[in-house]
Amino acid sequence: MPNAPLVVIGNANVDLTTYLQRAPERGETVLGQNFSIGMGGKGANQAVAAARAGAQVSFIGRIGEDAFGDMVITALTTEGLELEHLARVPGPSGVASIYVEDGGANRIAVFAGASGTLTQESAAQAVASHTDLKILVSQLEIDQRVVAAALATARAMGAHTILNTAPALAVPEGILRNTTWLIANEVEIATVLGGAGVTTPQEITVDVITAGIEGWALALGCHVIVTLGDQGAIGHVPGDGTFHFSTEPVTAQDTVGAGDCFVGYFAAHLIEGLPWRNALAGGVLAASDSVTRAGAQSSYPKRSQAEQFRNRALDSV
Numbered sequence: 001m002p003n004a005p006l007v008v009i010g011n012a013n014v015d016l017t018t019y020l021q022r023a024p025e026r027g028e029t030v031l032g033q034n035f036s037i038g039m040g041g042k043g044a045n046q047a048v049a050a051a052r053a054g055a056q057v058s059f060i061g062r063i064g065e066d067a068f069g070d071m072v073i074t075a076l077t078t079e080g081l082e083l084e085h086l087a088r089v090p091g092p093s094g095v096a097s098i099y100v101e102d103g104g105a106n107r108i109a110v111f112a113g114a115s116g117t118l119t120q121e122s123a124a125q126a127v128a129s130h131t132d133l134k135i136l137v138s139q140l141e142i143d144q145r146v147v148a149a150a151l152a153t154a155r156a157m158g159a160h161t162i163l164n165t166a167p168a169l170a171v172p173e174g175i176l177r178n179t180t181w182l183i184a185n186e187v188e189i190a191t192v193l194g195g196a197g198v199t200t201p202q203e204i205t206v207d208v209i210t211a212g213i214e215g216w217a218l219a220l221g222c223h224v225i226v227t228l229g230d231q232g233a234i235g236h237v238p239g240d241g242t243f244h245f246s247t248e249p250v251t252a253q254d255t256v257g258a259g260d261c262f263v264g265y266f267a268a269h270l271i272e273g274l275p276w277r278n279a280l281a282g283g284v285l286a287a288s289d290s291v292t293r294a295g296a297q298s299s300y301p302k303r304s305q306a307e308q309f310r311n312r313a314l315d316s317v
């Protein structure tokens with residue numbers, strides 16, 4: 001019986017990343033400067049970030065019976081995740097084709113593979129088997145019906161839920177109803193709000209968010225955090241106010257998976273009882289550190305740095 005208090009459901013990918021001056025236009029071939037094969041997938045990234053931040057984490061997902069699946073198992077086992085609900089299924093594992101341009105901007109195409117075979121029933125059963133569940137984390141790179149079933153099960157068990165609305169998709173009311181924390185970047189929040197019938201300006205700036213986030217949290221019915229890259233993150237908890245945290249600017253080398261690093265650290269800090277403002281600051285500090293290194297999971301702060309990052313999160317607010 002898995003006993004982790006923090007459970008992440010989502011996809012695990014192998015990331016095939018080409019580093020180049022600029023990404024090709026349609027019909028164009030450009031030469032890259034570097035290439036790497038790394039471990040990714042928004043679900044697995046968030047689980048790994050949370051584990052490195054010091055949390056005991058269980059991961060619910062699916063991988064294929066191929067060499068990429070072997071790589072995922074090895075990597076996630078090394079990270080110390082509980083993998084009782086990481087099932088292997090026939091066919092290919094999830095894979096992401098990534099371009100990272102000079103300056104760190106990226107483009108990502110994901111093939112879900114095995115992650116696309118998660119079902120509502122298996123997700124609900126897997127979540128329900130976590131008798132010590134306190135927080136469930138999900139994203140939108142798996143079937144929304146699976147996300148809905150997982151969140152509903154967690155809420156029925158009295159747990160809190162974190163929904164990272166990445167990639168940018170409208171979120172049905174059935175999912176929002178069971179979301180405690182909604183975490184989105186500036187593009188994703190506009191999509192979510194549009195889907196919920198809330199009109200937003202074209203450009204979502206710090207001022208726009210600061211002015212609007214209380215109303216957005218009310219309209220969406222949950223706590224809301226908007227992440228803003230090098231401008232940090234802004235959160236609002238109804239009845240407890242709005243908080244903006246940003247840190248020293250860094251030179252970004254590769255921003256792939258930085259949002260996942262934020263989510264994992266935020267969840268891990270909440271689990272260990274940090275106030276949400278400190279958890280938000282901790283997420284910003286870790287994500288900001290991660291963009292100075294290449295890759296997704298390969299860029300996250302190491303487990304040996306967990307205490308140092310926690311102390312910085314505590315001192316920052």
Ligand code: RIB
Pocket residue numbers: 013014015039040041042045095096108110141256257258259260296
């Ligand atoms: O959020 C970054 C992740 O998105 C990458 O690791 C890639 O696998 C895609 O899922």
